[in-house]
Amino acid sequence: MPLSDMKIRNLKPEEKPYKVSDQGGLYIAVQPHGSKLWRLKYRYKGREKTMSYGPYPLISLKEAREKRDRDKRLILDGQDPGVRKQMRKRAAVLSDEDTFAAFAAELLEKNRREGKASQTLKKKAWLIDQANEGVGHRPVKELRPADVFATVKPIEDAGKRETAGRVLSVIGEVCRYAIATGVDINDPTYALRGALQKKQVAHRAAILNPKRLGELLAAIDAYGGHIQTKLGAQLLAILHVRPGELRQAKWPEFNLEEYVWTVPRDRMKMRRDHRAPLPAQAIEILQRLRPLSQEDGYVLPGVADWKKPLSSNTFNNALRRMGFAKEEVSAHGFRSTFTTLATESGLWSIDAIERALSHEEENKTRRAYLRGDFWDERVRMAEWWANKLDELQLVATDGQ
Template sequence: MAANTGKLTAVAIKNAKAGAKPVRLFDGGGLYMELMPNGSRYWRMKYRYAGKEKRLAFGVFPEVSLAAARQRRDEARGVIRNGEDPSAKRQAERRLARLSNATIFQAIAQEWLEKQSKKLAPVTYRKSEWLLGMASDDLGRRPIAEISSPEMLAVLRRIESTGRHETAYRVKQKASQVFRYAIATGRAERDPTIDLRGALAPVVSRPRAALTSPNDVAGLLRATYGYEGQPTTAAALKLGPLLFARPGNLRAMEWSELNLNEAEWRIPGGKMKMREEHVVPLAPQAVAILRDLEPITGRNRFVFPSIRTPDRSMSENTINAALRRLGYDKDTMTGHGFRALASTRLNEMGWAPDVIERQLAHAERNKVRAVYNRAQYMAERKKMMTAWADYLDRLRTGHEKVVEFKKR
């Protein structure tokens, strides 16, 4: 049963009587005391994260006072406001505390990951965690200074045997970073992955599937405008070629990042691969699509919320699944392929490569040039994005001659 909600007092706690079933005495902000039939008093907090109701345990009264329980509640709510799950954060802190002084591979890998967490995008962090987990399956409890090159090779060969050659290479790269970190912190003397150069099967790189010829692009655009699924998915399909942002950035677009009056989408650095804020100028066509969508999802955090819960963005498979529904298989077109489509066509239309690369948010490969070349090319990018949107409209409606590529 649940007691009346309200601020608890020491007197109310003292006078509370145990019953045949647990009794909940609520304090507000999710904090409550659970009075058990045997008289024990436990502090709990309920909260919602990613659309799910969860609970935290704060200890037993009177060892944990009312004031201490409220302080822990406020700290947990602060974690939630920062977009984190306090329960998961607590588990990670406990795990790191247990392993912080250890010398086993799993401990040092976790320690290295925690130190990288502030500069890695969440998706990159999870990918790194997954890759190192594959190495930890076999090496996790081994002292890192004792791991040999043959041991490391055995781990990578096991991954290779499942046909995941590229994954094996990536596990090797991540493990090497952990070994180098162990060397720097005095817990290992060498990186055993250095001796494995040439020991793995070569990876045959495959370009991401994308349509680039004007005729094919015209057909794709007409197909996307004929999509009859969810309105949010239909809008995302239309914006994909217009904005040619990374799929993860597009589906995680938030209304707070948009200024439709100024026709700008500012993606925070924390979401970007290079950890720098990226501005996407919005052509009138893009603004119109977003204004049409605003009455549908404008009250949500995400422009493209999940159909299951508005607290999360649409899944990473939504756009690709919609393309499959339109008849484009994974070897023909993908959500990421909109970037290759735009890059190819814009280069052929004569736009400056630096402007295109900056709009794609690609890192400058020449490190020396990157130091000096900090230009944003914003004026040129605005012109290019508007011209690009007009070009796509002409292709879709059949008013663009597919052989007409005038150099600027």
């Protein structure tokens, strides 16, 4: 039967705690020392949970039932009342000292615990530093679209459109994190959609014509600059990895006996280890590079400092010195060259090509079932590609 005030007042403490039910999961727990506490038992997504409403008579029977009905409505709306209560508590203790910079630091630490790649964390920390210069000292509850715009507009005016867009994005991410923790604000970046100039998408230049590719390979082979640059460019063409992944490669990642290079996840865009088969041509180049560096050091050490890798502009600068304009080819463009010619050959599956490039399947359902790395096919494809490059270079050399 439902509780009444008289029945509640007549409840006597016993040696052990006990509870007396009202309706709809609401009950009162009587403690051995005599206190009477309101509780609500409910289920959310199949799990049994409990809410505390406070002591009787401070919380009356009528108030307890009102709280019960309020939380039951939340459950019907798909919300967990326990989580909502925690968020209200969090909001209640927020002060004006809870700055944007403080929440940004929390978000960065959360990303670190989630295992984000070190390079990703470094880039986000840099963007947060840019944001902090404008709004870091401001209480996050006080941030308005005009404050955010005043932070990113000077970056855009300095000609750094892409950076301005990324800073705007990270400010929004920090604000949404603050909202998730209980701060009662709206995301101020939402109102700024379209306020910055759109970034012009520029595809990385790549040579797709086989004849012209042969000429490029011949030019690389005849390059008279530093040997690390020449051999590195040849490896880049053969292995079609991202330039940064090759520049920062270290010898312990290579198993020359097994013809395998394993790129660790902290250097991969998709944040997972990537195995790349090494054709004989790549092995030969690596063996030539071996005496030029430390045993556990970089495969392509810097020219001025062997403790550092080749600089990020090394390959592109070399391509310019060979006479190839930036509109025609870039170091990253070898990936597009490989993708195009391997696809046009009709010899290889799209899945194997995508795995060779360490791309992630965009369709989530298909990705869940596509778990193999197509290794045997990729080994054959790597050998085919290296031989194809040799043939194109030979034709170009004979024609000179």
